[in-house]
Amino acid sequence: MAAKRVFEIFLLIVSIIFLDNFSVNGQVRHAVKGRVTDSLSGLPISLSTIALVNISDSSLYSYTVSGHQGDFSLDRLPPDKTYTLIVSAVGYISFKQILQSAKSAGIKSIEIRLKPATVNLKEVTISADRVPVVINKDTIEFAAEAFKTRPNAVVEELLKKLPGVQVYQDGSIYVNGKRVRRILINGKGFFGTDTRIASQNLNADLIDKIRITDDRENDPNNLLNDNNVEKEIDLKLKTRIRKSIFGKLHAAAGTNNRYDLGGILNIFRDTLQISLIGFSNNANQSSFSLGDLRNMGGFERSGVSSFHVNQNDQITGINGISFGGEGQGIQTISSGGININNDYGPDLSVNIQDFFTRLHNVNNITNVRQQFLGDTTLNTRSYNETFQDETSNTLSGKLKWLPGKMSSFEYTPQLNMNSTNNNSSLHQLTDVNQSLLNQVENTQTGTTSHLAYSHILFFNQKFKKEGEALTISQNTSFGPGKDAFQSRSFSYPSAVTDSSTEIRNQKTYAAGIDLSIAYRRPMGKHFTVILGTTNSFNHRAISVNTPMSSQLYDILLDPAGNTAFSRNDWINKMTEGLKISITKRTSFEATLGEQIQSLANSPKYQHEQHYFDLLPSLKFNSGTFGFKYSVNVNQPNINDLQPVPNLIVPLYVFTGNPYLKPSYDQNIYTSYFKYYAAKQLVFNIYVNADFIRNDVISTVQVDSNGVQKIGTTNRNGTVKAVLGSSLSKNFQKINDIEIKANATVYLGYQSNPIIVNGHSGSNQQYTTTFIQRIDINWKDIIQLIPEYRVTGTTNSYSHLNYSRVDFLTHRLNTQLTVTFSKSLTLGCNYTFLRNPDVSDELHKTTSLFNSDVTYRFMKENRCELKLAVFDLFNQNINFDRIVSQNYILDSQTVVLKRYISLGVVYNIKKIYKR
Numbered sequence: 001m002a003a004k005r006v007f008e009i010f011l012l013i014v015s016i017i018f019l020d021n022f023s024v025n026g027q028v029r030h031a032v033k034g035r036v037t038d039s040l041s042g043l044p045i046s047l048s049t050i051a052l053v054n055i056s057d058s059s060l061y062s063y064t065v066s067g068h069q070g071d072f073s074l075d076r077l078p079p080d081k082t083y084t085l086i087v088s089a090v091g092y093i094s095f096k097q098i099l100q101s102a103k104s105a106g107i108k109s110i111e112i113r114l115k116p117a118t119v120n121l122k123e124v125t126i127s128a129d130r131v132p133v134v135i136n137k138d139t140i141e142f143a144a145e146a147f148k149t150r151p152n153a154v155v156e157e158l159l160k161k162l163p164g165v166q167v168y169q170d171g172s173i174y175v176n177g178k179r180v181r182r183i184l185i186n187g188k189g190f191f192g193t194d195t196r197i198a199s200q201n202l203n204a205d206l207i208d209k210i211r212i213t214d215d216r217e218n219d220p221n222n223l224l225n226d227n228n229v230e231k232e233i234d235l236k237l238k239t240r241i242r243k244s245i246f247g248k249l250h251a252a253a254g255t256n257n258r259y260d261l262g263g264i265l266n267i268f269r270d271t272l273q274i275s276l277i278g279f280s281n282n283a284n285q286s287s288f289s290l291g292d293l294r295n296m297g298g299f300e301r302s303g304v305s306s307f308h309v310n311q312n313d314q315i316t317g318i319n320g321i322s323f324g325g326e327g328q329g330i331q332t333i334s335s336g337g338i339n340i341n342n343d344y345g346p347d348l349s350v351n352i353q354d355f356f357t358r359l360h361n362v363n364n365i366t367n368v369r370q371q372f373l374g375d376t377t378l379n380t381r382s383y384n385e386t387f388q389d390e391t392s393n394t395l396s397g398k399l400k401w402l403p404g405k406m407s408s409f410e411y412t413p414q415l416n417m418n419s420t421n422n423n424s425s426l427h428q429l430t431d432v433n434q435s436l437l438n439q440v441e442n443t444q445t446g447t448t449s450h451l452a453y454s455h456i457l458f459f460n461q462k463f464k465k466e467g468e469a470l471t472i473s474q475n476t477s478f479g480p481g482k483d484a485f486q487s488r489s490f491s492y493p494s495a496v497t498d499s500s501t502e503i504r505n506q507k508t509y510a511a512g513i514d515l516s517i518a519y520r521r522p523m524g525k526h527f528t529v530i531l532g533t534t535n536s537f538n539h540r541a542i543s544v545n546t547p548m549s550s551q552l553y554d555i556l557l558d559p560a561g562n563t564a565f566s567r568n569d570w571i572n573k574m575t576e577g578l579k580i581s582i583t584k585r586t587s588f589e590a591t592l593g594e595q596i597q598s599l600a601n602s603p604k605y606q607h608e609q610h611y612f613d614l615l616p617s618l619k620f621n622s623g624t625f626g627f628k629y630s631v632n633v634n635q636p637n638i639n640d641l642q643p644v645p646n647l648i649v650p651l652y653v654f655t656g657n658p659y660l661k662p663s664y665d666q667n668i669y670t671s672y673f674k675y676y677a678a679k680q681l682v683f684n685i686y687v688n689a690d691f692i693r694n695d696v697i698s699t700v701q702v703d704s705n706g707v708q709k710i711g712t713t714n715r716n717g718t719v720k721a722v723l724g725s726s727l728s729k730n731f732q733k734i735n736d737i738e739i740k741a742n743a744t745v746y747l748g749y750q751s752n753p754i755i756v757n758g759h760s761g762s763n764q765q766y767t768t769t770f771i772q773r774i775d776i777n778w779k780d781i782i783q784l785i786p787e788y789r790v791t792g793t794t795n796s797y798s799h800l801n802y803s804r805v806d807f808l809t810h811r812l813n814t815q816l817t818v819t820f821s822k823s824l825t826l827g828c829n830y831t832f833l834r835n836p837d838v839s840d841e842l843h844k845t846t847s848l849f850n851s852d853v854t855y856r857f858m859k860e861n862r863c864e865l866k867l868a869v870f871d872l873f874n875q876n877i878n879f880d881r882i883v884s885q886n887y888i889l890d891s892q893t894v895v896l897k898r899y900i901s902l903g904v905v906y907n908i909k910k911i912y913k914r
Contacts, residue, residue, distance in 0.1 A: 030077035031107045032099065036070040036087060039113035044070030047677065048089035048114070051132045053146065055082045055098070060132040060146035062732050063163065065677040072678065076732045077101050087112050088131045133163075135677070138214045138226070140164075140175075144207040148780055150819050151205075151861035152907055155183075155235065158204035160775070160783075163680055163730045165212075166742060168773075169787070169813060171196035173233070176675050177682040177728055181215045181230040186237055188273055188341040189351045189398065197277065198235065201264045203907060206246060209236040220408060220460045221469045221520070225619075225626040227673040227686075237268070244268055245910040247276075252866070252903025258283045260903065271343035278336035283870070284896045285333075329363030329386075330896055351398040361388045364894040368839040371887040372802045373702060373757060378437065381841070382428035392418035406462040413455040416479075422446040426649070430706045438706045440651050441490045452479030467522040478511035487648040502647050505545040508638065512538040520579075530577035530591055540638040541566035563644045565658065569635055570598040577617070589619040595633065597662065605643070605658040613664075627670045636660040636696050640712045650707070657712045663694040680730035685723070692718035698885070699755040715753040717762060723747040740775040754800070754885045761800035763885055768792045785815040795883045805883050807837035822861065825854045838881050838890040846877040864905040874898040 036048045050072045051063040061083060066072045077083075079101055087095040092114035099108070132146035147161040160167050164176045173180040173195055183190055183198040191197040215232040216222065247265035252258075262279035279285070337355040344350065369380040396414040403409060426442040454477035461470040483506040491500075514536030522528045543564035577591025593615035600608045613633060620627040642656040671686035695718040701709040726744040748767035753760065773787040789811040796804045816828040831848040838844055852868035879892040 030101050032074045034110040036066045036112045039115045045089050049135050051086045053084040055084050059148050063133050067678050076734050090136045140212045142210045149204045151822050153204045155202045156199040175212050175231045177684045178231045182232050184234040191339050206241050207235050208238040225621045227626045227671045247908045250905040252901045254901025255899045258899045273341040275339040280334040282332040329361045332360040334358045347402040349400045353396045355394045357392045359390045366892045368890045374801050380430045384426045386424040388422050390420045408460045410458040416452040419449040439492050444487045446485040448483045450481035469520050471518045473516045476513045481508040489650050491650050507543045509541045526581050528579040532575035534573045536571045538569040542638050542642045544644045565642050566602045568600045572596045585623040587621050591617045624674050625672050630667050632665045634663045652708050654710045661694050661714050666691040682728040685725040687723050689721040697753050717753045719751040721749045736779045738777040742773045744771040756886050762798045764796045766794040781819050783817040787813045810834040823856045827852045842892045843877050847873050847875045862907045866903045869900045871898040
């Protein structure tokens with residue numbers, strides 16, 4: 001079975017990583033071992049930082065932390081080298097000593113006694129080497145000067161050098177196995193939660209310190225388990241930079257009319273920070289993550305613009321939108337933004353952001369689809385060409401006020417505006433046993449415009465009694481949307497008419513308001529009482545005007561030719577609970593929520609619905625282990641409720657169901673996270689499972705001509721579960737070679753009810769994904785980062801006569817950087833994709849090779865000249881396979897092909913003397 005083969009590979013890699021930790025005994029090598037104690041009491045000092053610094057350039061060679069008994073070990077040191085040993089701990093004066101490794105192998109033992117720091121500041125002033133790394137509980141602080149980077153290197157390159165930090169190809173950053181949610185500059189927000197804007201656009205030589213800590217922005221009372229808290233990185237600029245102007249400009253031109261222009265400018269004046277960023281290119285490049293653009297641009301609220309069948313056999317809205325660099329189609333993007341931070345005294349800070357994006361996307365999609373209907377298989381081949389223009393603008397802000405030492409207030413508003421224009425053409429053929437069943441020629445034009453406003457008001461009040469807190473939050477959102485589509489179709493045999501024109505004008509509106517109050521009060525040493533209430537109202541409406549529609553709509557039309565549907569939800573919830581603190585790190589929490597729902601449709605397809613539910617929640621935390629059980633209620637999507645048939649594509653007719661009920665999701669989440677600081681080893685494992693009652697699923701009815709009528713209904717039996725585990729290891733240097741290794745595996749299971757032609761059954765899907773990544777660095781001259789990913793998927797069916805489907809996908813990505821000198825660098829990136837099980841009509845493999853040569857010149861190497869080639873082999877292809885419900889879908893999309901470009905980068909740096 002495909003999933004089993006992938007898991008066996010994972011076990012092999014894990015055993016290799018662990019072998020390094022348990023095979024060291026008995027080996028003779030250079031090592032420094034010792035113990036750190038308090039000079040006065042003689043007690044061991046745990047979690048003190050022991051660093052070896054190269055005496056030649058003050059760069060960090062290796063580091064570790066002391067264990068519970070103050071013991072430490074630094075292994076695999078090269079012979080005949082001179083280092084500075086620096087030992088530091090919070091509350092103690094740092095210790096420094098020059099060490100010389102022996103010419104022959106051996107172990108050097110050393111006893112270190114740290115002196116407690118006194119109130120006299122002169123006694124704690126250290127004129128010795130700067131401490132390269134300091135660990136204080138959940139905070140790690142690195143001195144940037146201890147990590148050498150090439151001239152004009154960006155922050156991302158600096159982060160890659162930090163022990164425990166991994167930067168992936170998509171720009172995501174992880175620290176000791178935990179995702180970094182945001183990057184701050186001097187403690188202030190920098191362009192939202194898109195870490196790539198800071199990491200890929202700010203130069204590393206501006207940074208003084210890198211401070212990594214838990215991201216508790218939305219958890220002021222430390223209620224989240226440590227395992228579930230993400231990380232944040234605070235980049236502390238050099239003191240002289242804090243009153244300056246710095247940034248960079250870049251421009252590139254290439255063959256096939258490719259171009260890339262952009263720049264970022266930062267103006268810092270003590271408490272005022274202003275950052276401007278702008279880019280324009282047609283090379284599928286982006287400095288903004290897709291998720292952030294959707295959230296900031298309101299694209300998740302977009303209506304239907306183009307039609308194809310998704311994994312749930314539903315007609316979907318805007319899908320495959322790319323904002324550059326996402327591998328779908330060819331994009332021309334122009335984007336810009338401004339970020340302003342200002343402090344009005346120590347208690348009031350304001351952040352304002354504005355983003356504008358304009359995107360033109362051209363995409364050609366080839367689909368090969370097999371749909372199983374008992375003994376019959378429908379084979380569909382389609383070719384879809386789409387042109388899309390999209391404009392979005394987002395204005396957001398954050399006001400933070402500290403009215404007292406124990407109080408905090410935040411106001412976070414956001415306004416999103418976006419519009420799209422779409423043109424597409426579809427050619428589709430369906431056959432059964434090589435006999436033509438139907439064909440469709442369809443062209444569509446569409447426009448959408450959407451506006452969305454939302455805000456969050458958050459107030460937190462702590463009291464003198466430790467652990468007592470009152471939290472009040474109020475959320476408001478509303479936004480109208482308009483969608484207009486015109487479709488012309490020719491179909492054989494006819495689904496509606498041989499030649500038909502459909503016009504569909506659609507309006508949507510959503511509004512919601514809720515108020516939540518939570519109060520926690522400790523009752524003695526071990527007990528905390530929890531009380532809370534949530535009250536919310538949501539209004540969702542959708543209306544359709546179909547001036548040229550067929551008689552299928554007549555029963556739903558009002559005299560003006562409109563259909564309108566809306567649903568109002570009133571939800572009231574009371575929560576009571578008790579937390580039992582067994583030890584300082586171990587606790588058990590149980591709450592019970594009593595929730596009343598009142599749901600009303602208009603028009604009244606059924607009487608007003610009333611529900612009363614008991615929603616229990618259980619939590620257990622014990623340091624590295626966490627467990628949570630909860631029950632959540634989810635309302636159906638308004639598009640799934642709208643009963644007006646959609647005939648834009650005549651062979652796929654989707655109709656909503658106004659009788660849908662809320663679904664109930666029982667969620668179980670458990671995790672174990674362990675960071676072995678002394679060995680720089682991270683192990684993480686978690687299980688997340690959902691058991692859903694009244695889940696909203698698709699119903700598919702296929703007639704003899706292949707016309708598919710798709711609807712929605714409620715069903716029990718949906719199960720979704722995933723087990724994820726990762727093992728990361730930072731190896732100590734071996735002959736000037738630094739190695740980081742990470743092995744990750746995901747085991748997924750889904751059981752989804754399906755209904756096809758009135759026959760009910762379920763689809764079971766088993767997925768195993770294994771990822772192995774190794775970072776190798778030799779003297780900062782050669783950096784090699786290979787990553788291999790393999791996914792195995794198995795699909796089987798119950799109570800339906802469908803065959804089991806297995807398939808494997810492989811992906812290998814290798815990044816190579818060679819620094820010949822301060823002025824010359826070579827970069828290469830090779831990606832190999834293989835999907836051997838896709839249809840023979842599509843490509844099964846592809847190779848993508850990119851390379852660039854960078855030459856730096858002018859004073860301080862401020863200018864760079866870059867010659868780059870994209871897709872050297874001219875083989876870039878994007879393909880995918882999806883197996884879901886009763887079909888297999890193989891897709892291939894057009895992507896950017898080979899081009900050569902020449903570009904220049906100029907770094908701006910103007911420092912003002914104080």
